[in-house]
Amino acid sequence: MTHITFKRLRTFFLGSLTASLLFACGGSGDDASQDQSSAPVDNTEEVQAYYAANPDFFSFKTPEDIPEGLVWEDGSELPEMGSAKAKKGGTEYRALQDFPRTLRTIGPDSNGGFRGMLLDDTTPTLGFRHREYFDYVPGLANAWARSEDGLTYYIKLDPRAAYSDGVPVTAEDYMFMFWLYRSSYVTAPWYNNYYSTMFTNITRYEDYTISISIAAAKPDGEARVLELQPRPRHFFKEVGEDFVDRYQWRFAPTTGPYVIKDGDLKKGRSITMTRNPDWWAKDKKHWRYRFNADKMRFTVIRDTEKIFEAFRRGDLDQSGLNLAEYWYEKLPNDAQEVAAGYIKKAAFYNQRPRPTFGLWMNTDRPLLDNLDVRLGINHASNWQLVIDKFFRGDYARMQTEHDGFGEFTHPTLSAREFDIEKAQDYFARAGFKQRGPDGILVDDSGQRLSFTLSSGYQSLKDILTILKEEAAKAGLEFRIEVLDGTASWKKVQEKQHDIHFSAFGVFLELYPRYWEHYHSDNAYDQAFLDDGSVNPDRKIKTQTNNLESFANLEMDRMIESYRASDDRQEMIELAHAMSELHYEHASFVPGYYQGFYRVGYWRWIQYPEEFNYKHTQGATEMFIHWIDEDIKKETLEARKTGNTFEPSIEVYDRWKEN
């Protein structure tokens, strides 16, 4: 059943001069090789041999070995998520900008936008973080207990749990998960490393009781363990050298509610996910009111504007309206569909760690290694104007590098304000006193105060042009470079940037991470000599997330204590001290954060009364909405006859900050 499709991409035509440019792309390799690959292997013996070869990691014990006196928790007293009024049924229509390149959730190309639908957003983990109370509620586990030293977690699995093909989930699948993630077949170095270093043991006591040990006790140690998911042993028993090709387009049995049936995957066009009517958790508390649509139909529409137009026509059910131009202009409150009540608009204020939008300065570059220059750049970046005029005052200024972590975020630090005078004073201290003929500052040797400001965000390039115009007032020149996402990521990973506008996505977790961005190990090879002085021959280290080339012995010490600490209060104090140190270093200009999300949705899509939960980052993240078929019929009828309803524009500001 192999068919090779050549997608012909006609770009543009250079008149009579050059031949027209036709080139073929994509589509040939992946599906062809699946059929050609050799007969399936059976890795059962290999896996067993691996367990036997690593007895410290994979242990087999009996229920009698479980220590006495454990305090079992189950989070079941937390309120349910979703609404008891939710109706099951209906089809939800959504758009995809890119067709997923694989149905695997591990290995090359698996980290695409559709992964959330396949795994992260739809599949239960052992425990699930309640998006309002931050604590865990039961998922695949019914109860868990922490050992006295805080290193081991004992877990009672829910015996009802089963994959979509009916096979029950047992302890074996969790052990197998470690084998799979540590195996070289999956070609996923991050997984290999994370699952080898963060965990030290998994023990099977009986089919439905296991324990998992982590490398270091942390205040949120349970997050490491409870967010694990089993992998179906029976499905992945063919994993071998050809894993990447063999599993490219096979839908793995899931513990989640949605499956992709045969024939529902139309490559390059659409995907339909169907709710499994026999889902094991369909009556389980905290899960029963979620995942309500019978089907979810994803259609590929590549152009953002076309997606929006499809939404306005009613072909898609919901659309994000985060950007001001969508909320105010493209779907204003007096738009016909909104005024007639067909489309509802909602803004929901949330609280969670904020993505780190800002300017990352590479302090290894000439001039940027000068603190005065960096301070000047901080004062010459007019983020307030961007927020007020580009985002129309809806967004807020980011104050530190780690906003939204509750107590762990520094309570009083605030980002430096745009101030031409201060900026010029700092630049003058660095030797830039004169303005050149174009108004840009020059020093005595005639060097211009000019830096490349790069970014991988095509859609946010307007922000860069605003910053450029404003910085010129302080005599600072930004040369703008807008790259495509991959190229820009490569550039900063090679540490080839001067100043980069970017953000790191932040997980919903208890405390921020510092080691990745601020430890000297990630800035230079051997940043300091043994006596603590700067190593004159140090070389910049590439492929790390220390984009500021931040190297400071004091910071290193604090990061190490922070990583080793299991005391919450100590960690909070260290986090604040590190933020202060980072602030003094002035190598990061905090940008903005969006303290809410906004959506437009057709009125047949229903949300619970409070709309959503405090820590959610999108309206559909929790799948607590549902489709009311009767209202859909009524609305479609009304569009024909011209009937109208009460318009609905709601702002849910219960969790609004400040």
Next chain:
Amino acid sequence: MFKFNPQTLKKLRRFREIKRGYYSFLLLAGLLLLLVFGELLVNSRAIVVKYEGEWFFPTYTAFHPGTDFGFDYSYEVNYRDLRDRFANESGGNWLLLPAVPYNAFENNGHGGVFRPTAPSAENQHYLGTDTTSRDILARLFYGTRIALVFALAFTAWVYLIGISVGCAMGYFGGIFDLFFQRIIEIWSNIPFLYMVIIVFSVIPSSLSIPARIGILLAVMVLFSWTGMTYNMRTETYKEKSRDYVAAARIIGASDTRIVFRHILPNVLATLVTFMPFVVVSAIGAITALDYLGFGLPPPTPSLGELLKQGTANLRTAPWIVSAAFVTLVFLLTLITFIGEAVRESFDPKKFTVYR
């Protein structure tokens, strides 16, 4: 340079007789002249300022900080504010702003936010503003200038390389010809767009914007000269076997002399006929590249970027796309008219079915 022969002069006379093409040519020449002196027409800097008895002509000079004119800031003075201030005080100070008092880069933000505003004569945005409140007329004006200069430079280079290689292939023939044909076949099969993307991703951004535009030009020329060679090669082959070439060779003329002084003037018709279409394709290419986001580095004003913005805001700001679209159609139509007229006037058969 070579002298035009009477035949060519006759062709030029005939070109003048084809009115549509001739007037298009005059219009385009006028437009080019206008664009050359664009800073006097579309600019945020004043043309003349008389302040405290002193005269300033800031258009082409170094910037004047606000302090030069009694403001308290050290960055470039905002001449529109200055105009308003002069209008309010009665000090005999005055200034003359260009007809469009905005440059292509500033975010004006009338009404407090950066958003597209409709064309309005009142705030002198005659074609409205784009999504970050920059004046569309200014961006269009300078975008057109860059596109035209780019296209002309592109044409010149493509011709230079195409003619040299093509003539050499036709003139020398034999193994040289065979070898170059293969090279060109291989070369012209390299996907152009990928090359532009790859080359652009490795250009250090520390280069100035003109340098980066220059590199873009070089890359485009590098992958576009091949088409020209085939025409030149066949024409040269044809001319080479004529008696006058043999005669020139007998007197001892060098190869270069024969190619450039004897053969080239005789194949002028081919060259000239293609020229407008090369210009059209260059404008099309640079606009398409900009539209795709691989062209001129931001914030350089460009037609492609305006088109992209315009299509994204079709419903809310139709003036963006219409301005860019009309300009592009106007420009390309003019050049095509010229091209048609040139082709016709260089056609040896006066009465053809193509008329």
